[in-house]
Amino acid sequence: MTFAHDTEAALVAAVELVNSAEEPDTLTEAAQLDEFFRKHVYTGAHTGDAVELMAVRALRAPLRRMLTSERGTAVRLVNETLVKYRAVPQLVKHGEVDYHIHAVSAAAPLPVRIAVETAMAMIDLIRSDEMSRLSTCADSTCDGLVLDLSRNRSRRYCSTACGNRNAVAAYRARKK
Template sequence: MTFTPDTIEALESSVHLANSALAPDTLTTIEALQEFYVRFAYTGAAPTAADLEPVRAIRPRLRALFVADRDGAVTLVNAILAEQGAVPQLTRHGDTDWHIHATTDDRPIHERILVETAMAMIDVIRADEMSRFGRCAAEDCDGVVIDLSRNRSRKYCSTACTNREAVAAYRARRRA
């Protein structure tokens, strides 16, 4: 299943955000939030210091969405869209061709993140692709993994976990 670029970006950014709550928390400053905003090309007003805590507060909700089963995800998506009064509209901006936004650029960033994630999850749910999400295979990590590869081979939530596990496997082979 191939997802549209805006769906992929919304999913990847939300998984990144959900995983930022793991120890060590990587979203503790406004600078970190602004870096996230730029990295994932969000539209609308740039986040301010007042946005930091509301964005931090949605991370458990995003995580719950990614670890839910398909029917559970439907319930969570519908709740987000209803709470936010989402009204899907076609839009294009920058280099991005027509795609769907379901909230306006003047809404707070945490609301935009929730709605964009919910809209992206609609594609995942309709395509019956919830298996694209999982938990990190590293023993000491509880991160969420999004695997958009063709062969569905991604096991780790980050390069750090991938490298740590590779080093551990290498050391284990050397001892054997």
Template sequence: MLFTHDTEATLQAAVALVNSSDDPGDPLGSVADLSAFLAHWTYTGRHDATPAELDAVRRLRSALKELLLAERDEAVDIVNDMLARAKALPQLQRHDSLDWHLHAIDPDRPLDERVVVETAMAMVDVIRSDEMSRLDRCAADDCDDVVLDLSRNRSRRYCSTTCGNREAVAAYRARQKA
């Protein structure tokens, strides 16, 4: 494992959130979808389950994408700003089936604030270990999603199997045409 479990889970959740879209098939199209997202990524704490909360979380997409794709020094500035604005206070906590891990914001704070702080805290680990290259844009020509590469050999290039398969088929057809 490259990062701690909570860091990996938070990074994966942030990438999933960033890669969700405002298109008609948005996986965060309803409050119920948000509740399912939170359950899937094991977010704990306050969840108001309101349209306002859903809108606040959906508005985070661009700021989180900027953070995930930033150069290392720029990411430091973004992380520090996010943590300062939230008045984050890192503390060790143990809950549910998880052993000691860091939380930096009270679980009763609004969900969008907690998502920002948790993502910023995960990025602290990425920055400190100089692993920013683990985050990149999808290599597919027609995709702008974020890729989180947690593989040992750093071989992940596509955000999804769909993009990888589409690119493989296009390359195959191009070879056949030539």
């Protein structure tokens, strides 16, 4: 299934944010948050200070719960997030990006925008019964999240590092 651009973008950003908590933690400095902000083409308010960094880091656990829960729990978590931040979906167009949905103002703090955009993206996954697109890495030593947007649903690892490590281990096991 093909999802709207903003749905895919929000899910990719949320999975990267959640996975940043894995060892080694890749979100410990304001410069790393700045890079995350640019990479995922966020717009609106971004202070780049330590307070914002801590608030974004604090989102990782709740987003992980939202992204990995069974469908009924995910629905509850999505609804709680949308109510908490008084999300009012609106179509917007800015820069090179065509019309897409924003549910809070551009002046809302970055952590609020990330939480709400993730919740809005989860709505599409839940409604289309595509929660299986989110899973935990098949590497037994990793708890990273995997977002599988492939047509054949073949993605099993959160990163090429995990995939390569398992391929090498399988190769060595076959050679014994």
